Amino acid sequence: MTTIVRVPEELSARVPAEQRGPGRARDDVRLLVSRGTRVTHHAFRELPGLLRAGDLLVVNTSPTLAAAVDGRIGDAPVVVHFSTRGDDGRWAVELREPDGRGTTRARAGTRAGTEVRLPEGVRLVVEEPVGGPEPVGRQPLGRHSVGRYRERLWWGRVEGGAVLELLRGHGRPIRYSYTTRDQPLSAYQTLFSLPSPDGAGSAEMPSAGRPFTERVVAELVRGGVGFARITLHTGVASAEAHEPPYPEWFTVPEASARAIGAAAAGSGRVIAVGTTAVRAVESAVGADGAVRACQGWTDLVVTPERGVRVVDGLLTGLHEPEASHLLMLRAVAGRAAVDRAYEEALRGLYLWHEFGDVHLLLGEETPR
Helix, strand or coil, X not given: CCCCCCCCHHHECCCCHHHCCCCXXXXXXXXXXXXXXXXXXXXXXXXXXXXCCCCEEEEECCCECCCEEEEEECCEEEEEEEEEECCCCCEEEEEEEECCCCXXXXXXXXXXXXXXXXXXXXXXXXEEECCCCCCCCCCCCCCCCCCCCCCCEEEEEEECCCHHHHHHHHCECCCCCCCCCCCCHHHHCCCCCCCCXXXXXXXXXXXXXCCXXXXXXXXXXXXXXXXXXXXXXXXXXXXXXXXXXXXXXXXXXXXXXXXXXHHHHCCCCEEEECHHHHHHHHHCECCCCCECCEEEEECCCCCCCCCCCCCCEEEEECCCCCCCHHHHHHHHHCHHHHHHHHHHHHHCCCCECCCCCEEEEECCCCCC
């Protein structure tokens, strides 16, 4: 584990950067940069000067859904977090309890057959835990993680309406207790978000892309930095237990695969914007080490033992000490670099979570 014991409460980013003062914008966050164990401090707007011509930023285009919906089990209020749609039409969901502060806490006692009444006569019937028997179709959730999510995520079938229509009409973004208030869905969309043809999206924002603004992107492009788009629809995070990510749907288009291959073959670096981009790119690597266009479910968990085969760097938020994402950071930059960076982040009072500051990890310069 890292040397972090816990993140002080005062270092939680409670509102988006643009709401912290007059004239602020999304790119008014700080940027911690790790090159091996050497750490430097910057403003995010300095990013174009920290990259070089030929570098390629891989960004996630998945839009964020208004995935939290109020419901009732009998007379008890609950909040349903809609996480991932399976190929058989069911959804992986998490049932949570209102905590009286506008957010939620983990709920115990969910079991097969539980019925949740939702707005407009829609009904959710909980059928089995994720990690139980496979749903119909190619959906692989639980194949390598039986029992891991049994207390939290369940397969449920919605009757009397369509889930995406329900989310559009009655949903709100998932929010956790470290934030101050509800935000509009627009606050959870990144500059790179694109509507999906089937209306799918992420239960939680691919937040590493949030600080990018048009002016930062324009300056990057002028400096010769390229962009490659991938899509990975993120599921509901484990706020309390910090479980590893479960299988998620991803797409790496042909144009992006070619761009990644060209950067990897040349002098440029492939820098993933977010852990979701790492997961998608590394899932598209063939046995020969080349990235090819593909789509489907990925259950890849990137660890130091597995390592990374294509990604040279990672731009990401700051993660809690129990978060499984830290294994991915160590796979990219090494444990010593991650530990050193987090010591500096605590000392420098950087802000955590989706509205917080960001961290750019670049390995020591070595020949390909």
